[in-house]
Amino acid sequence: MQTVLNLLEAEPIRLLLSFALILFLVLNLAGILTFAERKVAAYIQLRYGPNRVGPRGFLQPAADVVKLFTKENVMPHRADMWIFLGAPIAMFLPAAAVWLVVPFAPRSVVADLNVGVVFFIALTSIGALGLIMAGYGSRSTFSLLGAMRGAAQMISYEVPLILSLLGVIMLSGSLSFQDVVNSQSGGFWHWYFLPQLPMFITFYIAGVAEARRVPFDLPEGESEIVGGFMVEYSGMTWGLIQASEFASMALVSAITATLFLGGWQPPFEFLDLGNFNWLWFAIKTALIIFTFQWIRWSLPRLRMDQLMDFGWKILVPVCLIWLFVTAGAMLLLPSVF
Amino acid sequence: MTIAFGFLAGMVLVSALGVVVSRNVVHSALFMSGSFLGVAGFFVMLNAPSLAAFQVLIYVGAVTVVILFGIMFTQRPQVRHYRTIINRQFWAGLCVAAGVGAFLSYVLWIEDWSSAQAGNGPREVAQLGRDMLGVSPGSEIFALLFQVVSVLLLVAIVAAIVVSRRKVGTGVDRGVEE
Structure with a gap:
């Protein structure tokens, strides 16, 4: 037994196994989140939602997956085949790979990189590439429109996303997620969302935009450009795009929980669960995912110029001002920090 | 380690060749992102994850996306194909490439690498x-x-x-x- 465990701990095997486990987790997460999305939507609109397959409809995701696998994968005749088929993979893999640096519990993190935050930003920025590939590869006007909107939106909202992380990095003095979580120990009043409230709100909004959720779902915009960059996809390629959307939504929630809400730290010290602290992480992430869904079914979509105005004229200045406030506070009151 | 190096080197070189040979500007840009990713992989192998992350963030995430954005904004689909791009400046390109290659080989040759070690400095x-x-x-x-x-x-x-x-x-x- 011990030799097997040692073998599994050896470096290339450990990383490969963990990555396989992460892929498994993310794919399942996507299935569960589709179900959650439909149920939340239904209850917000005073309906029951899916309730035929299994008890209260719990087996609906499994049925959906079977349906997607058996569906034919239709491709437009003039599509650019390799780009068209590569786009879902280029969207899914970065969203799944960032989970490698997310700390789930005190010692449960696949790769504790000392530049974890930069790793997160770098891999999120690749997402725009997959979007453009999908839009261009389909060779369809709606797809191209959606891709252009998506690229513009993701480039613009990356700026407030990165700026809003700087406050946390300054306070914790580290780019590693594990260090950021450790520096928020001891009760919820030590979490960074209190001293960094404007940054927290900015990061949340920019995160919604990066995950392309309502009210920032212009690349999809089903009422104007009928589905945007993914209008030509069907079957499992469409399923992979959906999976990557849900994975990035869960990812943004998990990063928000890690950076601003203490990660796996319990809200009060006496609620410390030791190795089971991942429960706190799961609860926080699930709550943030729920707020994403709540917003989706409550708000209308922004217009393109409103989107750009909001990103550049409100979020970026707020970040810059609060950056100076944080720096000034750290300089003038070194005893507090 | 050697296998990883061979894989990355092949990825960088094949993608770089694809950038030059491919007749579609969008394909060239996508090949370029593959080449950049390979270079990021080299940084990981050299024990410099921060450089790798910045390489991905700046070159793959920003430069390539902005280039693609520019291509799509400025050109109509019919003009995206360059049929004669390989023939146009063959000799000038060869001279520049050979010059850069000679300079890099010279630097590689005169530098003393015995004290260099990955992850230091x-x-x-x-x-x-x-x-x-x-x-x-x-x-x-x-x-x-x-x-x-x-x-x-x-x-x-x-x-x-x-x-x-x-x-x-x-x-x-x-x-x-x-």
Whole structure:
């Protein structure tokens, strides 16, 4: 037994196994989140939602997956085949790979990189590439429109996303997620969302935009450009795009929980669960995912110029001002920090 | 380690070849991102994850996306194919490539690599930051270079706004009553 465990701990095997486990987790997460999305939507609109397959409809995701696998994968005749088929993979893999640096519990993190935050930003920025590939590869006007909107939106909202992380990095003095979580120990009043409230709100909004959720779902915009960059996809390629959307939504929630809400730290010290602290992480992430869904079914979509105005004229200045406030506070009151 | 190096080197070279040979500008840009990713992989192998992350962030995430964005904004689909791009500047390109290759080989040859070791030197992210800001001894010049580059970028941004701005009275902007 011990030799097997040692073998599994050896470096290339450990990383490969963990990555396989992460892929498994993310794919399942996507299935569960589709179900959650439909149920939340239904209850917000005073309906029951899916309730035929299994008890209260719990087996609906499994049925959906079977349906997607058996569906034919239709491709437009003039599509650019390799780009068209590569786009879902280029969207899914970065969203799944960032989970490698997310700390789930005190010692449960696949790769504790000392530049974890930069790793997160770098891999999120690749997402725009997959979007453009999908839009261009389909060779369809709606797809191209959606891709252009998506690229513009993701480039613009990356700026407030990165700026809003700087406050946390300054306070914790580290780019590693594990260090950021450790520096928020001891009760919820030590979490960074209190001293960094404007940054927290900015990061949340920019995160919604990066995950392309309502009210920032212009690349999809089903009422104007009928589905945007993914209008030509069907079957499992469409399923992979959906999976990557849900994975990035869960990812943004998990990063928000890690950076601003203490990660796996319990809200009060006496609620410390030791190795089971991942429960706190799961609860926080699930709550943030729920707020994403709540917003989706409550708000209308922004217009393109409103989107750009909001990103550049409100979020970026707020970040810059609060950056100076944080720096000034750290300089003038070194005893507090 | 050798297998990983061979894989990455093959990826970089094949993608770089694809950039030059492919007849579609969008394909070239995507091949270029593959080449950049391979270089990021080299940085990981050299024990410099921060450089790898910045390589992915800046080159794959920003430069390639902006290039693709530019291609799609400026060209109609019919003109995206360059049939004769390989033939046009064959000799000039060969001379430049051979020159760069000769220079790099020369540097590789005269440098003493016996003391070099992966993961040493100012590659730690904290040290890198201090060097960039010129706070650590011997790196004061970097602060100046950093500021000069920032000023250059600022000038470029302002110039882009001035160039792309509509003159008052020519054309009505969306939602703006002139």
